[in-house]
Amino acid sequence: MSKNTIQIFDTTLRDGEQVPGCKLNTEQKVVIAKQLDLLGVNVIEAGFPVSSPGDFQSVEAISEIVKNATVCGLTRAVENDIKVAAEALKTAKTPRIHTGIGTSDSHIKFKFKSNRDAIIDRAFEAVKYAKSFVEDVEFYAEDAGRTENEYLARVCEAAIKAGATVLNIPDTTGYCLPSEYGAKIKYLKENVKGIENAILSCHCHNDLGLATANSIEGVINGARQIECTINGIGERAGNTALEEVVMVLKQHPYLNLDTSINTKHLYGISQLVSENMGIYTQPNKAIVGANAFAHSSGIHQDGVIKNRETYEIIDPKDVGVTESAIVLTARSGRAALAYRAKNVGYELTKLQLDDVYANFLSFADRKKEINDHDIHQIIETSKVYQ
């Protein structure tokens, strides 16, 4: 069976940049956009052009330099937003306008003080207007996660009638369970008239820690695009992490879902975004955290030294990490000590290892982690070495 390719829509520079307290300048955004293009993402959401002159400038600059990916600009369902986005995107090889409106009852009632039918009219008009500037128009139904499915299907139908090529179904508040989100995508796939003319896109937030699981359920149920950010950065608890969904699909080939991402660049771009944003990545972050390929307990270390696959489901090289780390702590065993000692130049006999290990344990009980310098000291001060 041939694999279905899932489009990766990166929104690090738009939704990701909405992290409280973070701001990237145009120069930084251009550097990141170039790397995203090299990484192989299909779409780069470069910003929200009408929001500020700086954002307009960034979208314009990114449109000029991106060679492969589609460049996308966000708008509300407002004519001026759309006109300004089209202007910012005018040099992009393949521009996309991403327009939309809130569709849940709370958005309709409290945000727009409007009604369901009027929202459908606005959705239709916004897509139609965007279509007068560019061929590729994506429509988002904000808060789709809490929008009743039947009504959501009507909104989607109107957007398709107006020419939308992609329908974004955001779980804006990160509320859905994976089963609910998957069922929503399935419902739309089966009930929206004209759905064969557009693709469904997952845009999940991580308020309950479910963004990756929801996006994966979405594509299993028929969506063909995932919107995500590097390191999962974004407003509140963040967005779906790009590196996570890409590696989930890669490590589960039986799903027959694939991406065009060059995974060897994942670690490098994670570092680049983290440095430029000034947000450090939690050590236990899946795929790109400092501890993602570090082993510290004796049982695990012994297994990994014998064969990496005992405790690793991903080859670190596949995501751009040079090698797994064997971290020496008081929980480490003889195998790990012998391995690290060998790396710094000591080939220990069994007898020597017993002696050095006893010295190591008393050292490790006083220090959290043993580095190469400590290993020299431990070995040189051990009985057998004196």
Ligand code: KIV
């Ligand atoms: O989370 C969301 O609903 C969004 C839309 C503006 C696409 O980011």
Ligand code: ZN
């Ligand atoms: Zn969002």
